[in-house]
Amino acid sequence: MSNDRETILTRVRDALAPLKERAPLPDWDTELAIMRRLVPAHEPWVLFCERLVAVNGLPLDSAAALAAWLREHQHLHGYCDPALWPRLAAHFGEGFTVETEYDRARVDDYQFGITAAAGAVAETGTLILDDRATTRRLAALTPWVHIAVLSRAAIFADLQQAVAAMGDDPNIIWCTGPSKTADVEGILIEGVHGPGIQIALLLG
Amino acid sequence: MKFQQIDQFAAHLRPSTRAAVYDGSKKGHEKRTQVLFDHYPDPDRLRQLAGEIKQHVIENLDTYLPAIEAKLKANGVIVHWAATAEAANEAVLAIMRARNATRMVKAKTMVSEETELAHFLEKNGVECMETDLGEFIVQIDHDHPSHIVKPIIHKNRRDIATSFEKNGLGAYNDDPQTITRRARDFLRKKYLVADVALTGANFLVAESGRLVLVTNEGNSRFCLAATRCHIAMVGIEKILPRDRDLGLLLNLLGRSGTGQQLTVYTEFITGPRAPAQPDGPDEMHVILVDNGRTDVLASDCRDILRCIRCGACLNVCPVYRQASGHAYRSVYPGPVGAVLSPLLMGKDFPEKADLPKASSLCGACNEVCPVDIPIPDLLLRLREKGKREHSAAAAAGTPPMGAWSLLASQPTAWKAALLGGRIINYLPTKMLPIPALRAWEGKRSLPAWRGGEFRHWLKGRARSPGAPPPTSGGQSPRPS
Ligand code: SF4
Numbered sequence: 211m212s213n214d215r216e217t218i219l220t221r222v223r224d225a226l227a228p229l230k231e232r233a234p235l236p237d238w239d240t241e242l243a244i245m246r247r248l249v250p251a252h253e254p255w256v257l258f259c260e261r262l263v264a265v266n267g268l269p270l271d272s273a274a275a276l277a278a279w280l281r282e283h284q285h286l287h288g289y290c291d292p293a294l295w296p297r298l299a300a301h302f303g304e305g306f307t308v309e310t311e312y313d314r315a316r317v318d319d320y321q322f323g324i325t326a327a328a329g330a331v332a333e334t335g336t337l338i339l340d341d342r343a344t345t346r347r348l349a350a351l352t353p354w355v356h357i358a359v360l361s362r363a364a365i366f367a368d369l370q371q372a373v374a375a376m377g378d379d380p381n382i383i384w385c386t387g388p389s390k391t392a393d394v395e396g397i398l399i400e401g402v403h404g405p406g407i408q409i410a411l412l413l414g
Numbered sequence: 415m416k417f418q419q420i421d422q423f424a425a426h427l428r429p430s431t432r433a434a435v436y437d438g439s440k441k442g443h444e445k446r447t448q449v450l451f452d453h454y455p456d457p458d459r460l461r462q463l464a465g466e467i468k469q470h471v472i473e474n475l476d477t478y479l480p481a482i483e484a485k486l487k488a489n490g491v492i493v494h495w496a497a498t499a500e501a502a503n504e505a506v507l508a509i510m511r512a513r514n515a516t517r518m519v520k521a522k523t524m525v526s527e528e529t530e531l532a533h534f535l536e537k538n539g540v541e542c543m544e545t546d547l548g549e550f551i552v553q554i555d556h557d558h559p560s561h562i563v564k565p566i567i568h569k570n571r572r573d574i575a576t577s578f579e580k581n582g583l584g585a586y587n588d589d590p591q592t593i594t595r596r597a598r599d600f601l602r603k604k605y606l607v608a609d610v611a612l613t614g615a616n617f618l619v620a621e622s623g624r625l626v627l628v629t630n631e632g633n634s635r636f637c638l639a640a641t642r643c644h645i646a647m648v649g650i651e652k653i654l655p656r657d658r659d660l661g662l663l664l665n666l667l668g669r670s671g672t673g674q675q676l677t678v679y680t681e682f683i684t685g686p687r688a689p690a691q692p693d694g695p696d697e698m699h700v701i702l703v704d705n706g707r708t709d710v711l712a713s714d715c716r717d718i719l720r721c722i723r724c725g726a727c728l729n730v731c732p733v734y735r736q737a738s739g740h741a742y743r744s745v746y747p748g749p750v751g752a753v754l755s756p757l758l759m760g761k762d763f764p765e766k767a768d769l770p771k772a773s774s775l776c777g778a779c780n781e782v783c784p785v786d787i788p789i790p791d792l793l794l795r796l797r798e799k800g801k802r803e804h805s806a807a808a809a810a811g812t813p814p815m816g817a818w819s820l821l822a823s824q825p826t827a828w829k830a831a832l833l834g835g836r837i838i839n840y841l842p843t844k845m846l847p848i849p850a851l852r853a854w855e856g857k858r859s860l861p862a863w864r865g866g867e868f869r870h871w872l873k874g875r876a877r878s879p880g881a882p883p884p885t886s887g888g889q890s891p892r893p894s
Pocket of ligand 1: 670721723725782
């Protein structure tokens with residue numbers, strides 16, 4: 211393998227040797243890649259809601275609204291990040307079974323999963339999850355409904371700001387709407403491997 | 415004379431396949447245009463910038479490769495190098511063996527298609543499960559992807575329902591929703607028992623060592639949530655200089671590929687999972703793969719290495735739409751494939767030297783390309799290379815020019831031929847002397863041969879005052 215390293219690097223050097231000049235690295239103005247028509251037309255949460263809806267996501271702004279939606283759709287069994295549960299429990303009441311430990315042997319038992327978002331991007335309706343904020347990667351992925359809990363201060367106006375703020379978390383994932391495919395005859399189907407419904411819940 | 419292979423293939427395409435490919439690619443293209451031009455005032459400037467950034471990378475790979483290696487290592491990633499497809503596959507197998515692992519879940523990666531990894535692993539006793547819905551269907555069908563972003567664009571729902579039934583995934587049902595749910599149920603069991611996840615990379619950032627993966631289905635996320643070991647097979651050209659360049663390239667990739675502002679899941683990975691995170695790999699490998707790329711780098715077509723595999727050039731290409739991906743006999747079809755596939759053959763270039771001719775040079779591929787690759791120019795360079803190397807494949811479909819050049823250099827013979835050519839007007843199609851003409855006449859009618867009439871007219875025409883006198887004799891004849 212170390213041989214392959216030398217082989218490849220030698221070939222690369224030989225291939226580039228005849229070039230008289232190398233293409234320079236251009237600098238570029240992030241402004242060029244911002245959808246200015248949208249940003250910052252509104253307050254970030256308002257724009258975020260609009261853009262999340264555009265990618266078939268669902269924004270909610272209270273724990274009571276979330277509990278009502280889950281009850282209406284008969285999603286009564288789920289997982290919740292233990293740190294978030296005390297802030298939500300009062301609204302859930304009768305009929306719900308909410309676990310604060312996730313058991314990967316029973317992935318199909320969880321109809322919903324509630325985890326914390328690390329942030330969001332208003333411009334694109336994107337939720338940002340990372341290893342520090344998300345208690346379990348699986349809990350945000352396997353249930354049919356994923357609820358990402360978001361605070362107002364964590365919403366970036368545009369994608370360029372979100373890129374600039376990427377820290378050293380080993381795993382950051384941007385989720386822009388529910389999991390989907392159009393592989394079969396170009397027909398849109400949601401909920402392929404991940405959630406079929408993506409909710410953003412604003413808390414604080 | 416033989417037809418070009420791509421034409422032969424296209425001639426035998428099932429009508430339903432042609433329709434599926436045509437509709438699928440056309441839809442993809444229309445969405446792209448709408449989204450890109452709707453969102454940005456100057457999308458062409460973005461394409462140029464992205465092209466310049468990637469051109470800079472490939473022309474400086476000698477510094478970027480050691481830099482990315484150092485960064486990855488510092489992030490706790492184990493780095494491997496593979497000069498060939500075999501070396502890349504062996505590296506994967508060695509990692510599996512060292513862990514006593516026998517089950518792999520795999521996200522879509524084009525480089526693993528190049529190395530035929532799944533096939534290689536299965537032969538060596540490793541179960542290798544494709545998890546992208548399209549790739550999964552291709553796998554159970556023992557088929558090949560026909561598009562780099564939409565692998566089953568050539569299949570319709572009835573084809574898929576039939577193969578699901580054959581493979582024990584439930585009774586025949588061609589509802590796309592049911593097909594998707596069945597795959598969901600089947601594959602989640604596979605993720606949860608797999609030992610190792612294999613992915614590619616859309617980008618690898620030199621500055622941070624960030625490996626970026628995009629999917630819509632969430633399959634690569636599931637791979638990286640359920641398993642303990644992550645192997646990424648990455649072509650050496652996938653590097654970007656800075657994190658901030660992602661803000662440009664990601665915006666272009668989603669819009670160009672599928673007409674989305676962003677792909678649903680965009681994952682940025684810098685190493686094994688965080689200590690407090692219970693899910694995900696605690697071991698991460700990156701295999702940097704050459705497999706012919708350095709040959710491309712050494713050629714005058716190195717610009718093709720900018721490609722970010724978005725598929726836009728396939729969707730817009732009139733030849734791709736009619737012929738479908740399999741006609742290209744390669745992992746990479748369409749305009750990008752017509753350049754890249756023959757080059758990746760290395761010494762065996764002549765075998766695929768016909769592909770650069772599978773283009774009308776209309777230029778649409780260049781116009782849509784998010785990294786502004788001048789594909790038509792590259793195709794022309796490769797046509798020339800095919801000629802220089804006397805490739806039989808490149809010559810197929812070209813009428814022999816020997817007789818023409820003889821006539822064209824002998825004025826008397828030329829004049830005689832112009833008149834004698836009239837016989838064509840009385841020949842039945844089957845007896846036309848030039849095969850290309852016969853083929854053409856099969857579908858359309860030739861205008862009547864009127865050889866010599868123009869010369870006749872020109873000679874008889876009264877000269878206007880002041881016009882130069884006609885040169886007499888000796889001038890080289892032109893077709894009239
Ligand atoms: S050549 Fe350009 S348009 Fe074609 S797949 Fe590559 S990046 Fe996309």
